Amino acid sequence: MSRSKRDLRSGVPLWLQRETPSPAAALERNEAADVLVVGGGVSGALVADAALQAGFSVIAIDRRDFVRGSTPASTALLQFEIDEPLTALSEAIGEADAARAYWRSASAVSHLAGRIADLGIACGLKPRDTVYLPGDVLDPRALAREATARARIGLRSRYAEAAEIKAMTGIEADGGIVSSGCAELDPVRLTRGLWRSAMARGARLFAPVEATDVEESRSGVTVATAGGQEITATWVVLATGYELMPFVPMEGHQVLSTWAMATKPQPDRLWPSRALIWEAADPYLYMRTTPDGRVIVGGEDEPIDDDDKRDALTAKKVAAIGRKLKARLPELSVEPEFSWAGFFGESDTGLPTIGTPPGLKRTFAVMGYGGNGVTFSAVAAQLLQRAMIGLADPDADLFAFKG
Structure with a gap:
């Protein structure tokens, strides 16, 4: 076997x-x-x-x-937010089970942070907010409903208007969800x-x-x-x-391919909040900063489980990720200093x-x-x-x- x-x-x-x-x-x-x-x-x-x-x-x-x-x-965005929005997960498995899943994820972030502290592991753990931007999966109105659903069960999420999103991230967007209780680290x-x-x-x-x-x-x-x-x-x-x-x-599961890159250090050009950022889009873009001032950005996921086919697309995918980053944050240098590809798992829920x-x-x-x-x-x-x-x-x- x-x-x-x-x-x-x-x-x-x-x-x-x-x-x-x-x-x-x-x-x-x-x-x-x-x-x-x-x-x-x-x-x-x-x-x-x-x-x-x-x-x-x-x-x-x-x-x-x-x-x-x-x-x-891994790009190590340590979030309680699940790929499936709470509103959609509630429709798929029921409101009570969806609430349990989100709460279990939120408590796991806190548990892991505590365990890292107890063991004295130096891994760059930093508390961060996340900003969830509108996309082709959830538009601003749907994001507002999602924020309400989360707040209703006690999660630390709220809807923010365009001006606050711009102030936090430097990105022009018609609102978004801001969630607290997340973090970043070096995996x-x-x-x-x-x-x-x-x-x-x-x-x-x-x-x-x-x-x-x-x-x-x-x-x-x-x-x-x-x-x-x-x-x-x-x-x-x-x-x-x-x-x-x-x-x-x-x-109920499939293996996909994903791509990511890290820019050169540019601490003076980073967004003020250093929040973790991702989009309600398919494929979605996600990004974070590092302690030395880089931006890590990834996405462009495709249902490819063959490593040769994945690797043949790396240059094209990394270039596409760079263009998307530049479109959202024009002041950034998007030349990759590191780039990589990997497999990523997706489940129905x-x-x-x-x-x-x-x-x-x-x-x-x-x-x-x-x-x-x-x-x-x-x-x-x-x-x-x-x-x-x-x-x-x-x-x-x-x-x-x-x-």
């Missing part, structure tokens, strides 16, 4: 300016732990942290190396910091190790590897992103899938698909920590595999 393999990203993400030695050792014999985490990105790191916090022993493996998959391709420094903390607390990291088969028994799970070794655990967590084991269903695939009881899969993948990784860590210690989570049904 093998999983889908992809070249998860290409180009040079801004976050990989500094190389660091691998924290992983070679897997030379059979191993055992309470929890085996398959995947060395941000989802795996947060789940490993939660498992250690609960008192479990942890082994983590990655078929490449740690922090070498999709995580460096690679976050993930490396989480793995360093995990190792300091006894976690064992092995790479390159490819999981080839998963077999459950009544008391645990055995994972076979391409090197011939086996790892046994009470619980296994598949945090493999867009490279899924064949028994993990993809219904904008929600991730987190839980046990059909027929399994001790093997969890984390499919943090959607625009706020880091936030969804924090949700996954909370859900799986509680599942492993035998506590029911009141929102587990929102994210569970269907059927």
Whole structure:
């Protein structure tokens, strides 16, 4: 049994300016732990942290190396806002469940910020507002209804008129939604910091190790590897992103391609609020600033799951992103100093899938698909920590595999 393999990203993400030695050792014999985490990105790191916090022993493996998959391709806009607007999500899954989903996302941002502080991880975490601009998905009138729906359930969102949007962002727009309680960070420094903390607390990291088969028994799970070794655990967590084991269903999800770039530092030209900015458009444009004064901007998503086809479009897509940025903020230099492409997951509801695939009881899969993948990784860590210690989570049904 093998999983889908992809070249998860290409180009040079801004976050990989500094190389660091691998924290992983070679897997030379059979191993055992309470929890085996398959995947060395941000989802795996947060789940490993939660498992250690609960008192479990942890082994983590990655078929490449740690922090070498999709995580460096993230632009790390840490938002509670879900790709599917609250008004649309309410129509799809019901008002009560949509409210639970948005509130769980909002609480995950706060939880993650607290965990970063507790562990002392220096990852450039900065509180930020977000500004959600009108587009072909939601016009200004629809955005006003969306803001009202959010405020009605207690979320920190409000509708702002054109003058305030201009003052915050420098962008001419007919209004927009301003939301508080969001943040930005460096996803690679976050993930490396989480793995360093995990190792300091006894976690064992092995790479390159490819999981080839998963077999459950009544008391645990055995994972076979391409090197011939086996790892046994009470619980296994598949945090493999867009490279899924064949028994993990993809219904309701698809893999797309996305592109991003970072400009040269230009702190004197940035918008005053440094807010995270995105559009209610398809495909949407999203942007943020960095501590050294760059603009990170991305978008142009397309339903392409072939890395060669994705990479062939990179120059064209990065140029298009630059033109869109220039049209909105003419004072900016839009020449890319870094540019990259990666895969991006989309679900029918904008929600991730987190839980046990059909027929399994001790093997969890984390499919943090959607625009706020880091936030969804924090949700996954909370859900799986509680599942492993035998506590029911009141929102587990929102994210569970269907059927």
